[in-house]
Amino acid sequence: MVSTIEWRDSKVLMLDQSRLPLEVRYVECTDYQMVAEGIKKLWIRGAPAIGIAAAMGIALGAQDIKAGSYDDFIERLELIMQTMLDTRPTAVNIKWAVGRIKKLLSEKRDESIDNIKKILIDEAKKILEEDIEINKAIGKWGAEFIKDGDTILTHCNAGSLATGGYGTATAPMLIAKEQGKRIQVIADETRPVLQGARLTAWELMQAGIPVTLITDNTAGALMKKGMIDLAIVGTDRTTRNGDVANKIGTYTVAVLCKEHNIPFYVAAPLSSIDFSMSSGDLIPIEERPPEEVTTIWGHRIAPDGVCVINMAFDVTPARYVTAFFTEKGAFRPKDIKKIMREDVDIESIRIR
Numbered sequence: 001m002v003s004t005i006e007w008r009d010s011k012v013l014m015l016d017q018s019r020l021p022l023e024v025r026y027v028e029c030t031d032y033q034m035v036a037e038g039i040k041k042l043w044i045r046g047a048p049a050i051g052i053a054a055a056m057g058i059a060l061g062a063q064d065i066k067a068g069s070y071d072d073f074i075e076r077l078e079l080i081m082q083t084m085l086d087t088r089p090t091a092v093n094i095k096w097a098v099g100r101i102k103k104l105l106s107e108k109r110d111e112s113i114d115n116i117k118k119i120l121i122d123e124a125k126k127i128l129e130e131d132i133e134i135n136k137a138i139g140k141w142g143a144e145f146i147k148d149g150d151t152i153l154t155h156c157n158a159g160s161l162a163t164g165g166y167g168t169a170t171a172p173m174l175i176a177k178e179q180g181k182r183i184q185v186i187a188d189e190t191r192p193v194l195q196g197a198r199l200t201a202w203e204l205m206q207a208g209i210p211v212t213l214i215t216d217n218t219a220g221a222l223m224k225k226g227m228i229d230l231a232i233v234g235t236d237r238t239t240r241n242g243d244v245a246n247k248i249g250t251y252t253v254a255v256l257c258k259e260h261n262i263p264f265y266v267a268a269p270l271s272s273i274d275f276s277m278s279s280g281d282l283i284p285i286e287e288r289p290p291e292e293v294t295t296i297w298g299h300r301i302a303p304d305g306v307c308v309i310n311m312a313f314d315v316t317p318a319r320y321v322t323a324f325f326t327e328k329g330a331f332r333p334k335d336i337k338k339i340m341r342e343d344v345d346i347e348s349i350r351i352r
């Protein structure tokens, strides 16, 4: 498995996903601005991966701060955190990572600035390590819903490349394979950035899982022919009522699944669930440059000057979601708001 992101020799090393699968190239980020640029330009992408990148970017930026007091240090660090928050608005994972770092900092007021700088590096590495374990747990719960012989549809890339490793939507597939289940995956190519064609197909082939690539508009026809047993996708932000923001086209997949009675599952680490937001209508949706639609890798495919809508994400209402796979178990959408409550017996709301 190739590594998505690493802290190495006081720098942040990220795999440049914008060039995959034609070129496997790592970019060495030497300052936090470069990490922010990498997130914006999709060198690194996928909700958990950009959360990890933001944490590493903050740790990297912190190393260069020259401050005489804790308050002075925090004031400068706030600017770096804001730069990370401003990169991509839809995935809640950057906000989650910043929140986690702020909480940690508030507990370390009495430490020296040099120590705080080290603590920030350790925390960023910890976020990466934990992410891999979280994905394995998602995989364990999710694999229970996959039967021997199943064909699974996925959209975009919620795989190892979108995370610290193992992926969220791909984790149940990898575990099902480890359990000896014969599965195959249908990957939507995922216009316009082609994360399905470039990344999911590449990763699953490397993992030895049979994968077939389709254009996005083929999914409905395959469902009608009975060729899809279930769909598993990732999420950039799920709100507490169970609405799901994910790559544009996910909503279409969910509606098609409902029409064809196919279970539609969302793999959602807790870092992608925004418990403070009541509904998907409130999620900020990133709009990306028109060139992503009018050109393919520098080749123009649409008339010069044509108007373009390029929303990077859509929101699938909770009623289309069969269940969420999280590190705490699988849950119905109505129970998502309960999973962090201490007065709720988690086993009583888990589904199998």
Ligand SMILES: CSC[C@@H](O)[C@@H](O)C(=O)COP(=O)(O)O
Pocket (backbone or CB within 6 Å): 045, 046, 047, 048, 091, 155, 156, 157, 158, 159, 162, 163, 167, 168, 169, 195, 233, 234, 235, 236, 246, 247, 248, 312
């Ligand atoms: C585990 S990744 C979940 C989502 O982030 C993923 O499905 C997705 O939509 C990624 O979009 P991207 O624009 O490539 O960052």
